[in-house]
Amino acid sequence: MGYQAHFRVWRGGDDGGLRDYTVEVNEGEVVLDIIHRLQATQCPDMAVRWNCKAGKCGSCSAEINGRPRLMCMTRMSTFDRAETITVTPMRTFPLVKDLVTDVSYNYTKAREVPAFKPPAELGPGEYRMQQVDVQRSQEFRKCIECFLCQNTCHVIRDHSENEEAFSGPRYLMRVAELEMHPLDQAENRPEEARGDHGLGFCNITKCCTDVCPENIRITDNALIPLKERVADRRYDPILRLFRRKRD
Incomplete structure (x- = not known):
């Protein structure tokens, strides 16, 4: 009716x-x-x-x-x-x-994320990884790039001056996905997230998760683990000692 x-x-x-x-x-x-x-x-x-x-x-x-x-x-x-x-x-x-x-801001930020870098000794069809690692990154691959998470993130919604320094939840999630990939050989993605993509601007209010139509737990499963990896690499005394000896 x-x-x-x-x-x-x-x-x-x-x-x-x-x-x-x-x-x-x-x-x-x-x-x-x-x-x-x-x-x-x-x-x-x-x-x-x-x-x-x-x-x-x-x-x-x-x-x-x-x-x-x-x-x-x-x-x-x-x-x-x-x-x-x-x-x-x-x-x-x-x-x-x-x-x-005009959502071109998002495509600009997408180009700034370095691509997946596989091991040099492996060719196409030779990649092997545990199912648990597949499942962990599979959630992030559900993203349809509606940019609702980018739109609702108050870091750029209320402060446009942050756009140059902050990539937003969608692309920080992409960095997290690559960092969690066991075959990715790119160096120090957490530090890139902190320095190049503005991870420190995120204060984990979960507004991005709340509006995701694919129900991706962006904050809990991507942003918080990425922040933890940044903290470990920068402030864990054992890791710092290990890096110093390695260097």
Whole structure:
């Protein structure tokens, strides 16, 4: 049984604002369905980024009633029918138009993470590792790069001046994944995380974990272990003595 819902959607660029719409909602629909209906019936010039509509491409990230979410995974049934639903673009990234933001910051940070470096003596097909190591990194590979964790991280959300020094939870998680990989031969990834990627800015509030649509435990399983490895390498007296003797 359909009903009429009240939406407030951001229109325009930085100088734009919220506009009110009344739009039909049918059973089983998600917020992205309603945005598409608005495009089809009331505002054909509305800009919105989307692709798979299955929660796997990460394209339709937005803020719904102030919470970073995927529009295609936010069911209308979770809202009261009398509630006004506000849809705005991700706040952390520069606004292009309407619900589309410029997320190129993330691709810049991705290029700054050194790639996996396998042992030189092993060729393709010769890699061997324990199943427990496979499972540990497999969780991080579920990331769909929706950038909701980047968007909600207050280190850059509230302090844009940190963008140059801080890679954000998504790419610190990538560093952690490579550091935990038993075959990765890159030297001192924890120190790179601390110095090049700004791990020290993270104060483990778990806001990134809270908004992850893949339920990756970013803080507990990636960021905190990476911080522990940094602390061990820099401050553990036994390891410091070992490094001194080795050098």
